[in-house]
Amino acid sequence: MRVAEYGEADKLVTFYGADLGRVTGIAKGAKKSKQRFVNKLEEFSLLRIFYRPPRSPAGLLLISEAELLAAHLSLRTDFRRYAAAMYLGELIVRFTRDHDPDRRLYLLLAWALAALDQGKMPHQIVLFAHLHLLETVGYRPELSRCSACHQPVRAQHRYIFLPGSGALVCSACSSDRSSHALHLSVQTIRLLASAQSFELDRLQRLHFPRHALAEAMAALHHFSLHLLQQDIHSWRLLRSLMSDRPLRHNASA
Ligand SMILES: [Zn+2]
Known part of the structure; x- marks a missing residue:
């Protein structure tokens, strides 16, 4: 739902997941990695997200990969x-x-x-x-x-x-x-x-x-x-x- 730059290389992504509800994750290296994330972590797109759970309950998900299901361009x-x-x-x-x-x-x-x-x-x-x-x-x-x-x-x-x-x-x-x-x-x-x-x-x-x-x-x-x-x-x-x-x-x- 929301994508924000985070530091020099990362992106913060807030999304609503069928099983997770509203969560915010961090995509490490998203601004550099063409392959894993480019044109995927965009607002309003429908994605399948692969992630690791946060280390603490209040922490951020670690988004490792995203698969684009519908861009809604x-x-x-x-x-x-x-x-x-x-x-x-x-x-x-x-x-x-x-x-x-x-x-x-x-x-x-x-x-x-x-x-x-x-x-x-x-x-x-x-x-x-x-x-x-x-x-x-x-x-x-x-x-x-x-x-x-x-x-x-x-x-x-x-x-x-x-x-x-x-x-x-x-x-x-x-x-x-x-x-x-x-x-x-x-x-x-x-x-x-x-x-x-x-x-x-x-x-x-x-x-x-x-x-x-x-x-x-x-x-x-x-x-x-x-x-x-x-x-x-x-x-x-x-x-x-x-x-x-x-x-x-x-x-x-
Ligand atoms: Zn009345």
Whole structure:
């Protein structure tokens, strides 16, 4: 997930492994060794890693070799996909601890990176991954009813998402009329609820219109900010790339 230079010759690599969870390893000589590591220890790539365990529980893995399974090259060359992968990587790092493997999280990350590499809608992939990530770590947003009056979500009603609890409140129960409130349309709520219930391989059947995508992403982002109690730095870049239309017009002119 993350690669950093370390000293003159080495690289520090943070990755999420199916059996290891989030771990950081050191690849000795990675900056010099063309054979063992070149073009492999890159961000967002899928690797088979050969390693020796750390000498102490808090120590670094010693990465001896890496085999490239999927480079996901477009995540490092396409700016929107890059921003999406950065945001997802940051969420995974913040919501996990070292040496605490969860196979569902590994599968979710592998699915999302592959989908981002192939797909045309990086923001929507990130939204799906964010929603399923929250569920996996135990914070499934409650999207079926108003958390105050407990009435199921109904058409013709208006709803606000509460980032402090990950729940909805209907306009009849809420006194918050401020522009800072996270309004969710009923269409957005229904799409999110479908995305929650779908398995990963069915998610791409859903399509979020632009306004639904924007308000859903903002809701999950603010929920995560509240849960993590710290900034998620790559959000600004990701959000600024939501409206890609002007860029495309320039490119085709
Ligand atoms: Zn209510």
